[in-house]
Amino acid sequence: MDVLDWLLDGDPAIRWQVLRDLVDAPADQVAAERARVETEGWGARLLALRDRDGQWDGGACFPGRIADDWRAGIEHDFSDSQPWTSTLPTLVLLRDLGLEPSSPAARTTTALVVANCRWEHDGQAFFDGEVDACINGRTLSVGACFGADVDALAARLLADQLDDGGWNCWTEHGATVSSFDSTINVLEGLLEYELSGGTVAVSAARRRGEEYLLERQLFRRRSTGEVPAPRWLQLSWPPRWHYDVLRALDHLRRTGAPPDPRVAEAVQVVRDKRRPDGTWALENTHPGETWFELEDGDGRPSRWNTLRAMRVLDWYDQRLSVRA
Incomplete structure (x- = not known):
């Protein structure tokens, strides 16, 4: 087919x-x-x-x-x-x-x-957010998409932006260096808020956060060029709070901006994962209880990854052809 x-x-x-x-x-x-x-x-x-x-x-x-x-007083371990x-x-x-x-x-x-x-953290109203940047970024995205009042949450995330341009869920515990996972969640939320016509000016902060990722070619340490998390190169669906290069590329595509030259290596990672039949596989399902599965399992052709990879490559290749 x-x-x-x-x-x-x-x-x-x-x-x-x-x-x-x-x-x-x-x-x-x-x-x-x-x-x-x-x-x-x-x-x-x-x-x-x-x-x-x-x-x-x-x-x-x-x-x-x-x-x-x-x-x-009963704690749960969510490490796995x-x-x-x-x-x-x-x-x-x-x-x-x-x-x-x-x-x-x-x-x-x-x-x-x-x-x-209400949030489990301290009983806050849902669209007011809580203390975790990953959670607040995703809350902003759904609130902006579905028409809730999330102006205060958008302003809070701007205040939480770190000096290096990104965000980190552990800021409340003293973290001063950003996290790829936290940053992509917030960036998606800011973009959704921006596209919805929100009243808080977020575009400059969003571009600073995107620059944090671009300075690292979307998956490398800025200092050494190493890949600190191999899962960033594995294509997941749904991504949950986790970062990967396809998620980052699809976000950049959605901004409407032309591809930055620094995404070239990440694009090649995605391109090289195309299977002989023209599809992309599901590679890294994030464990945890779900209502039902949306894919056939790791190693099998994934409609979600195929759709997203194809539109990312179209965005990248068409822009390059126009530039040429």
């Missing part, structure tokens, strides 16, 4: 993005396919799992049963895996699937989350 036909044989969440990003279909056809995310496939399944109060699994970032344990069934990761996934923000399900869910969802 042709790769585009294979992609279009997938879930509506895949199809509408293929139509928009790879086929250049008419806007009304893209919109009609995107609308199906609310009522069919993965999007509809996730929405059907929502609690009546608008949350998923009774918690903001961790399932309610884990929050109850914490309040009782963590659950992905609570409200934040589910909302992030719905955003990535393309749930239309103006849809009845999105509007209802957002209103219920505003009214009922």
Whole structure:
């Protein structure tokens, strides 16, 4: 089967993005396919799992049963895996699937989350965020996407930006050097906020954060050129809070800026992972409890990675041809 036909044989969440990003279909056809995310496939399944109060699994970032344990003094070790069934990761996934923000399900869910969802950290309102930059970046992204008031959260993330241009979830514990994982989560949130027309000026901070990644060719230490985390070169879906080069490239593509010459090596990493059949594999599924799987497992062809890799390469190659 042709790769585009294979992609279009997938879930509506895949199809509408293929139509928009790879086929250049008419806007009304893209919109009609995107609308199906609310009522069919993965999007509809996730929405059907929502609690009546608008949350998923009774918690903001961790399932309610884990929050109850914490309040009782019972600690959980998430060094190897963590659950992905609570409200934040589910909302992030719905955003990535393309749930239309103006849809009845999105509007209802957002209103219920505003009214009922509180952070396990200290009971803060969901769209006010908490103390963790990774969490706050993803919260900003879903709040901006689905129309919540996240102006204060955007301002807070600007104040949390470190001197080197990025962010680190361990800042509250004294960290002064940025993290790739934290930075990509915040950058995606700032871009979503910017595209939504937010009132806080975030574009300069976003570009500083992108420069932090570009100075390191998206995956190397600035000081030595070493690759500190091999998983950054492995293509994951969903990415959760984790960084990888395809996630970074797809973010830069979405900004609308032309490719910076410093992404060339990361682009080649992605290009070299293309399989003989024209697809890209899932390489590094992040462990943890999920509602259901969206791919067939590591080592198997991945529609999500194929879609994202193809549109990144189109962005890079088309810009280069125009420049030439």
